[in-house]
Amino acid sequence: MRLLLLTAIGLTFGSMAAGAAERDDRVPLLSATDLDPQAMLPPPPAAGSAQAAAELAELHTMQQRRSPAEIAAAKLDGATKNAAIFAEALGPSFDLTKLPATKKLFDMVRATEKQVVDHGKQEFKRQRPWIIDVSIDSCSKSDQPLSSYPSGHASMAFSMAGVLARLVPDRAGAILARAARYGESRIVCEQHFRSDVTAGEALGLMIADRLMAKPAFATAFEASRVELMQAGLLRTA
Template sequence: HDGETKNASIFAAVLGPSFDLSKLPATRALFETVRETEKAAADRGKEEFHRPRPWIVDPALKTCSRGDEPLSSYPSGHTTMAFSMGAVLARLVPAKAPAIMARAADYGQSRIVCEQHFRSDVTAGEALGLLVADRLMAKPRFAQMFDAARAELTKAGLR
């Protein structure tokens, strides 16, 4: 499931059923911006490194899927997404920050378990995701979107 889900809904188990992005338009818009930004950063890295995936290096590996681009292992895009979104969400809901970041780590670990990435791919994705979140938080327009999402989450009883 984690391999197919590429949005902030991966944190619904931490925040509960009220964390429904279809009912939280400001929050959804915030995380769409995070997704667009982190994906562009991760894609640049993948284009630069062209690292073979584990199942290319060892075709005998039992993988969850072989549908990803074979030469796109570094950095892990899924992990970049999880940590960039997790870092922003942890700032939005600080009381749940440890559980949010643990979920991001589990999401990244699933990429290793499924033989989609090497540990170093996931480690790089974590670092890149945290950097993307930090850089976004420094942008005035993103800060406005963040404030709108925080107000929306407060109103929904998620903060």
């Protein structure tokens, strides 16, 4: 009976430990002390300013010229919130379902980036385009009304691109170009204004830079580098 009890306790604690290990990949690694969006980014254009008017006009122009195929591609990008978007730049071998160490690394990036961006959105409280102008035909209007600046999608793409370009430097140009197209999808879908996207891009690169200085992240980065080399995605010296 005692042996059965000890076994049950051991299994319980083992399950708890495994659950904690899984959650670790989703624990943000940067605090507001490491990176405060309000301190690092310019404020969004003031309501009624010439820049705000120009950004709204850009969305009206986009609404007239975007094609159904462009809208469909932008919607697909909007629904894909992980590093799988970079398979286009790296090829089919970049499959996160077969690259657990790399998936873990980018889960860490995603958790950190989301917390930083959410903090920024709460600080700036910029209205979404369709709140400012009801004629704006966004792909979706389910986002919080005061969450336009900075763009979380753009920040995610560029934080991941900043890390991935360090992992696969000979593909850095293609990786960053893919991140830029991903950010542009937010304009095509009229989810964001132009300055939301550019702020998200800048913030994403800052997040990548800060993450590289964290020991836990550096360890995960090296494990991913080894895995990508074994998968033939890295050139050997």
